[in-house]
Amino acid sequence: MFNDFKLVDNRPVYIQLKDYLKKMIMKGHLLEHQKLPSTRELSKLLLISRNTVLTAYADLEQEGLIYAIKGKGNFVGKVKTAKTPSIELNWKEKVNEVTLLADELDLMKHGVRWKKGMISFNSIAPDEKLFDVENFKRAFLTRMSIEGDIVLNYGYAKGYKPLIDYLLHYMEMKGVDISNKDILITNGFTEGLDILLSSLAKKSGRIICENPTHHAALKLFRLYGLDIYGIEMKDDGIDICEVEKILSEMDFDFAYLIPSYHNPTGIVTSSEKRTEIMKLFSKYQIPIVEDGFNEELRYSGSHLAPLLTFAGSGNNVIYISSFSKILFPGLRVGWILADKELIHCLESVKRARTIHTSTLDQAVLYQYLHDGYFEKYLKKAKSVYKKKYELAFHACNQYIPFQRMTGDGGLHLFIELAKGMNSRTLLEKCYEKGVVFSPGDVFYTDGRGSNTFRLGFSRLKEADILKGIKIIGDTLKNENGS
Amino acid sequence: MFNDFKLVDNRPVYIQLKDYLKKMIMKGHLLEHQKLPSTRELSKLLLISRNTVLTAYADLEQEGLIYAIKGKGNFVGKVKTAKTPSIELNWKEKVNEVTLLADELDLMKHGVRWKKGMISFNSIAPDEKLFDVENFKRAFLTRMSIEGDIVLNYGYAKGYKPLIDYLLHYMEMKGVDISNKDILITNGFTEGLDILLSSLAKKSGRIICENPTHHAALKLFRLYGLDIYGIEMKDDGIDICEVEKILSEMDFDFAYLIPSYHNPTGIVTSSEKRTEIMKLFSKYQIPIVEDGFNEELRYSGSHLAPLLTFAGSGNNVIYISSFSKILFPGLRVGWILADKELIHCLESVKRARTIHTSTLDQAVLYQYLHDGYFEKYLKKAKSVYKKKYELAFHACNQYIPFQRMTGDGGLHLFIELAKGMNSRTLLEKCYEKGVVFSPGDVFYTDGRGSNTFRLGFSRLKEADILKGIKIIGDTLKNENGS
Incomplete structure (x- = not known):
C-alpha cells in the first residue's frame, strides 16, 4: 500500500x-x-x-x-455510496432528429482524416506562427491591471462595453451609419448566426443565399429545417437576374450573403452589384444577413464598403463578423451589428442561452485592438498571406487544368474542374500521395459542385503549397491520360 | 479643418x-x-x-x-457609397415567438433595478474582491509560455484536452465511475443545459423538476416549449412520494435536479433521498440531468456524492456543472459529463452552434486548477462565505418573521413568509429604503411562491447584510402591525 x-x-x-x-x-x-x-x-x-x-x-x-x-x-469516514441498479439507456434513440442530423452533417466526423506529415489544404484558419503572442500577453497584463476583478466576474449579455464601443467606431470607419444601431457580442461568428436563426427563422421558412456558400452556415440552415434557395455566383457576385426572378415569385425570411470575401469561391462582390443587391432586397423588404467574412484580407483594389454602409440609416441589413480568420480564433469573439430594437431582442436570447461571452476574451481583445497591435499584426499577416496567395494562384494556373478558378485575396482559392470530373475521386487519389483538400460539394445548397474543391493555404509552408498543388495537378492529368 | x-x-x-x-x-x-x-x-x-x-x-x-x-x-480616393433607399423594417414583427418570449422572460429587463448605494441581495455571483488575480495572471503566463500559439488558434469542439482530463479526474475523486463517460466543455453551465435541451427535448415533451427551481433553467424549459412538472421540495430534497405517483402516471423526456445545493432553496438532498431518487428514475428509465450547482460550497456535514456516483457504471445521469459560482464567472467554462455515446452526439451540436469554447478560458482555467491555486482559493472563499452565511442566517432568525427558512451553506438563503404575504409588495417597500432581493415567484414552475424570496449575500459587506436584513424584517413587522 x-x-x-x-x-x-x-x-x-x-x-x-x-x-x-x-x-x-x-x-x-x-x-x-x-x-x-x-x-x-x-x-x-x-x-x-x-x-x-x-x-x-x-x-x-x-x-x-x-x-x-x-x-x-x-x-x-463513511463515503460508501449505495450503488443503485445500473441502467443502460440507448442514447441514440433518446436524442432528437436535429441532433442526429448535426451528427450526420459534422464534417469533422465524416471528412477525410488528415494525418501527420500530409499537406492539408483543408484549413482556412490563420497560421499560428504569425501570432503576436508577446503583445497579446502585454494586452492581457494591461487589462488585468486596470480591472482584473471585473474581467473575471460576470459581465453583460450584450457584451463588454469598451469592446462594443471600439467595434462601433471600427464599423463607422467603414462608412456604416451607426446612429440607430447596436452591437451584440457573441461566441464567434457561428453563435451570432445561430442566435439570428433561432430568432428569425420560422419552421420551414425560406432563406435565399449564394450557391455555393459557407458550409457551417449551410449546416445551421439545415438544422433549423429551413428551405434553402441557392443562387449561382457570377464573377462579380450573386446572379442578380436570378435573385430578381425568385424574389418576385415568393417570400423569404431573410437572405444570407457574403459579399466581402465569399466563402468558398473567394469572389468579392463588386460595388455596382452591391448597389443592385440593396435595391432589390429593399424593394421586396427582405432582410439581409451580411457575413463580413475576411473583409480585412483583401490584398488589392479600391475601398469597398459593406452592404450595411449602402443601407445608410435603413435597418434591413444585419452584419455579423469576427476577427477569427485573422486574429485569434481560440478567443471566441464575434459580433452582430444591427438595428437597436432587434439587438435588444437578441440580447435576451443570448442571455437565455449562454449568459454572455467570455469577459476575459473580450477584454483582452479590446486592449489588443486599442493598443494598435492589430494594425501592426494585420500588416505582417497580409504580407505573408499575400505571398502565399500569389504563389498558390500561379501554381494552380500552371499545374491544374481547371475550368474556372476564383479567389481574389483571402486565405483560399476555389477550383472548378470540367463537368463530369469528380473532386472526391481526385481527393482519394491525392490522399494516397499525402495531399488533402475540401471537396466543394459540401458548400452547395443543392448537391451540385462535385467537380469543385477549395484550397486553403494559410497554414502551409510555401514549398508545400507548390508541392501540393503540383501533386493535385499531376494526379488530374494522369487521370485524364489514363 | x-x-x-x-x-x-x-x-x-x-x-x-x-x-x-x-x-x-x-x-x-x-x-x-x-x-x-x-x-x-x-x-x-x-x-x-x-x-x-x-x-x-x-x-x-x-x-x-x-x-x-x-x-x-x-x-x-473614391469611397462614396451609393446610398440605396433606406428601409425601415419592424423587427418586433419579424422575430419569432420564442424570441419575444425570451424578451418577456428576461429578468434583467423587467426586474427591479438596482441603483448605486443600495443593498442588493439579488446576486449570487462570487465576490470579486476575493479573486486571486495575481495567481490567475501567473497561470495565464505559464500556459502562454507553454503553448501560446496553440491556445490562440482554433481548438476542438469537445474541449481543451488537458482540462477535460483534469475534470474527469476531479469527478472521479467524487466517486464517479468514468469508464464509459466523457466530457463536453461548454460556454458555462447555461450553454450546457441549452445544448442538452436542444438534443433531448421534443416539442411539448414533458420534464420533471424540483419546485421551485433555478430560474435560468426554467426560462430555457419554457423557451423550448416543454411541459414542466414541478415537484415540491421537502427539507431533505424533492418529495419522493409525489415523484413516484407522477412517474407511474406518465412518461417524461428527462428530469432536472439540483441535489447538491438547491437553487433557490439551498436545500442539500440527503444521501438516503439520493438513493431513492436513483432507484425510482432508474425503474422508470427516465434520464436525470443533474445540476452540480455549488457542490463545492458546503460548509459542514459529511461527504455527499453526486447522483452520478450513485449511478455507478449506468449511463442514465447527465451531470452539468461549472465553477462560475466560486471561481471566475467572467470565464465562460462549464462541462457536461455523461455517457460517451451521448457526448459524441452533443459534440456535433456544440460544433454546429459555437465551434468550441474559448481555448484561452479553458487553458488558463486548467493551469490555475493544475497549479493548486483553486484549492487555496477555495479555502479562503469558504471561510469568508461561511462567515457571511452564518451572519445572514442568524440575522434572518432574529429579524424576519418567516414561516420557513432554508439554505444549508452556499451563497444564499430562501425565505418563505406566511401564506397570503406578498414578497413583491415587500420588495417595493424595501426598495424605497434602499434594499432589494429576488422575489421567489420567478423560481416556481406554476406561478406559486408569491410569499417567498431569495437572499443572496455573497457580494455584500457583513455590515450591509445585517443592515439589509433588519430593514426587510422591520418593513415586514410594520406591515403586519399597520
Missing part, C-alpha cells in the same frame, strides 16, 4: 497526496473506519514533509472523508 | 490620425480628389512627427482610401 504514489511536476504535493488518498477511499481500497498511517509514518514512507501530510489530512477531514480521534489518529 | 483632432492616451498616434482622416473621408468632409495637406504641413499643424503622418497616409493608400500622385501629393 502507498507504493504506487507518484509525484508529477508543478502541482502542490499536498494536493497530490490528498487526491491519491481520496481515490483510495473512493475505490474502496481504504475502508470505512480503517486507521490511516500517522503523519510521521506517511511522511517517512513517501519521502515528503510531515507538514504536507498534515495539510492533506486536514483537507480530507474538512471534506468529510476522514475523521480524527484525539490521541488515536485518523480514520476513514 | 483638422482643429478637432484630439489624441487619447495609449493608442498609437498614427492609428488615431488614420482613423480621424478616415472618418472625415467617410463623412464626406473630405471630398473625392481633394488634395490632402502635405505630410510636412500636417505634422506641423497637428504637432506630431512627420513619420507618423507618413505612416498614416501609407496605410490609407493601402486601404484604397487615398491615392498619391508623384510630385503632386496625396488625394482622396
